[in-house]
Amino acid sequence: MSKDFVTVDGNVKKIQKENLTSYKVATVILIKVYCNETTKAIVERRDFCLASLKLIQSADMELTALLDMLYEPEYALHRFADQLEVELDILYEKGVDGLLDLFDSLRRLMEPKDHSLSLSALHKNSVHGLYVRRMLIFFEKLAFDQVVTLYNDLKKYVERKINNPENSDISEINKQGDSGPYKAKTIWGGRQAELLVAQQAHALQTDEHKALPSIELQALVQDLLKSTPYNADAHYLSYLNCIRVSDFCGAVDSLYHCFDRLAPLENRSTPEDRSRTFRYAALNLAVLHAQFNHKEIAQYALKEAIKLAQEAGDNVCLQLAHSWVSYLTSEEHKGPLIERSVGKASLLGITHTTGLSLISHAHNYALEAKNPSLVFDILMKSDMLNCQHSMSDLMSITFAEKSALWAYYGKTEMASLCAQLLLLHNTGDKKQHVFNGPPTCQAIVTIANILIELGEYILADIVLTHAKKKFPNSPCNKMWMLSEQLHMFTQLMRQEKWSEAEAIAKSISSLDKLECKLKLAEVCLAKGDFPKGLEYINLIMKDADATSLYKIRAILISSQIMCASSSPGNGSAISTNCIVHLCSALELATRNHLSYYKALVKMHLANIQLLMGLPTLALNMVEEAIPTILGHGGYYDQGKAFMLYGKCLIASASEKSSETRKEAILTGIKTLSKAQALFMKVNAIAKVKSILHLQAVFYNEIDLLLERNRCAFEFRQLSEQYVITSTNLFLY
Structure with a gap:
């Protein structure tokens, strides 16, 4: 949007009307x-x-x-x-x-x-x-x-x-209404109004919680417009406030009023002034529709802005419009547009657009399965540009993008580190320019998710509560809402409250449709409704927006459904189908450099091999994958890895030598105990019961009756305390 607002008289210079009161x-x-x-x-x-x-x-x-x-x-x-x-x-x-x-x-x-x-x-x-x-x-x-x-x-x-x-407050005088001899009225001078609008607009764009509440701010804008009805800045502040609460009608109305006040008169301005106002009005309208995901209407407005910019030869407006075109384009055609946007913005010296284009370029390269070193090299260029021009908002976005990419590649510790660096970047009393926008909210949610994975549920709730207070409005609130819903879903699933978990999964649909389908498939797997679960998996695989990560997760759930639905007669055929599906997921994870999901797929393959009676091959594959799980996985995934490792150790032990067999069983039981401790931390009681059952069976095999009875007693205590069935031992 043009910074040189044109007044209603057609003069570019701002005229501040101020009286002595x-x-x-x-x-x-x-x-x-x-x-x-x-x-x-x-x-x-x-x-x-x-x-x-x-x-x-x-x-x-x-x-x-x-x-x-x-x-x-x-x-x-x-x-x-x-x-x-x-x-x-x-x-x-x-x-x-x-x-x-x-x-x-x-x-x-x-x-x-x-x-x-x-x-x-x-x-x-x-x-x-x-x-x-x-x-x-x-x-x-x-x-x-x-x-x-x-x-x-x-x-x-x-x-x-x-x-x-008696009235010690202006609000008391206001309550007297129009009937009083002197009605109290708020009068804003030109300088005070300009300062207030600038402060509130800056707060809304950089640190929303420092701005006035939306209702109070809208009332303040109305007071400003009563004092200065032709104040375009006040209408633009109203537009930002409406965007803040997702009020589409109010945002459109405020934007129209803003450019109505900026529109110069035919006989008092040059054609260039008129064209400039109109093309930036069309560009802002396109941005508004893009904000509300009205992509088709946004493209029509962009075409109008591009046409006007080409007629006027305005390369800056053209480049800004081009950046939004690349944002609205589908994923398969986005790459060349972003690369062209980076070069042209850099040539024109539009540093902010250049920085944003570099971040989009890195994000698109990651989705196109480019080498991670190339992706982070692009982000390093963005870092250099942001630091040179002190663009704190882009610095925050870069940190958030790095955190998301590390999580995407399966490096949880690095994702946590980048999120903490972002939060550290935006703290401190001596900070002059602090940006607390969606990247900051995403960093807070990342920390909460990691705490949930580590079983620190109370700390995670405290962090999410902080996110709720600091980011109550859209689009930031969708981030912590999704994290909160997923946390509740996980807890309900571990407590075997299927109907409640299904309701939570359906409520996720408004936040993330693909995640909703994945969670519904998990519920179907737990309930035993296998055909319905496979329907959800098929919907995910056919979805055009499904990334490689979603497809791998869907394949893992479908393999679990196949294993759970197998019968003794067709076990071999089912296992073969599972291996085929898992190999396709492994190839997808390898091609996209998703190291953590590559390890998860290998653990599922090892479980299938164990079911097929190939314990040595299963053990080798577990030993290959388990370091990644233990290094970057949550406690629940680590517990499952130890559980499978323990079963593979015992299954691969030689039957010929009783001493060797006994030693292997004791080693396996020790590994299962590690898994039990991890499951207890995350409150996965069904898994704990399954481990106690396995330990009792293996203790019985080596005639350690005291330990067997202890495991049986603990199993019975958990059964009385929690109405939860043990998990299927054939599933990973």
Whole structure:
């Protein structure tokens, strides 16, 4: 969007309309009272600086509200508030002469008292000095009748305070309605309005929780528009606020109003000014529709912006539109467009677009199964550009992208490290430019997910609660909502509450449709509804948006369904089909450099080999894959890996030598105990019961009856405490 807003008269220069009001007169009187006071405590100096800055930047408020603020315990300014009331009463009695004397005394405040080298009471270049000088200029421009009007307004301003001594807040005066003789009204000056809009817009774009709540901000925008109805900035702030709460109608309406105010008149502007406004209006409209996923309508608006930009020869607008075209294009045609976008944006010097294009380029390369070293090399170039131009928002996005890519490649520790670096990047009191947007929320959710995988459910809930408070609005809230729903789903599945888990899985549909289908397939596997589970798997495999990661996960669940549905008669055929499916998943994981899922597929293959009576081959494959699982997996996956490893150790032990067999069984039982401890940490009771059952059987085989009875007793205790059946021992 153009930074040089065009006014309704067609002039490019901004015209700030600002008048001298009774509130501003009271503010300069307070500054005069403070400057004339010779003895001031350090606390008073500090509090006056804070309070006066707030008064200068705020909208006009009633005298009662102004005095209440000064009388607050937060500020040690009671004696200055008393003197302000006295000065206003004197001015009220003296009339217009008192007003003239006031501004004469303000002028003398900035002059040396004794000689030319002595210091003045108010430095003319200080914040207060600049404010007073501006008020002096406004006063000198007033005609005599306007000075009389200002005095009459000041009398009414003081009288409202006298007539409402109990009302200590402007809100109380507002509640009187229109029937009162003097209705309280918020008046925003041009500079105050511009500052407020800039602060709130910056907060919404960089650190949303520091902005006003959406309802309060919208009410504030309405007040601004009452004071300055042709303020395009205020309409753009309303547009950002509507985007924040996903109010499409309000966002479109505010954007139209914004560009209506920017649109120059036919007879007062050049054709270039008109064309510039119209093409950026079309570009912003395309961005709005893209934000709400209206891709087809966004493409129509982009075509209009491109057409206008080509007619005007505006390469910058063309490049911005081209970047959005690549965003809206389908995955298979996105690569060449992004590469062209990177080169052209760099050539034109559009650094922000260049940085974003590099991040998109790396993301697209990862999905196209390019070498990870090439992907991270592109992100390193983005890092260099972001640091050179101090683009904190892109720095955060790069950290989040690295975290996501490491997680995609199966390196959980590196993903956690990048997420923590992002959170560290956005902390600290000395930070001047902090960006707390979707990347920060994603980093917090990543930390919560890792805590969940490690069985730290209480800590994970604390982290998710922090994300809820800090990011209550879309699109960030979808991230922690999805993490929360998946956490609940996992717990319900481990407690064998199938119907509740199915309801949670269906509710995930609004957040992630593919994840919803995967979870529903898991529920069908647990319930034994195998045909329905395979239907969900087929839907995932046919979905155009399904990435390699989703396809591998779907194949793993389908292989589990095949194993669970096999009968003694057709076990060999089922195992062969499972191996074929798992080999295709292994090839997909290898081609896309998904090391963790490559290890998971190998564990499933080892389980099939164990069922087929090939324990030695199964053991070799487990030993090849288990380091990756233990290095990057959660406690639940680690427990399953130890469980399979223990079964393979025992199954591969020689039957000929009883001593060797006994030693192998003891080693296997020890490995199963490790799995049991891990399952207990994540509260997977069904798995714990399965391990106790296995241990009891193996202890019985080597005649360790005491240990066998202990395992049986623990199994019985868990059965009485939890109504949960043991898991299928033939499934990994």
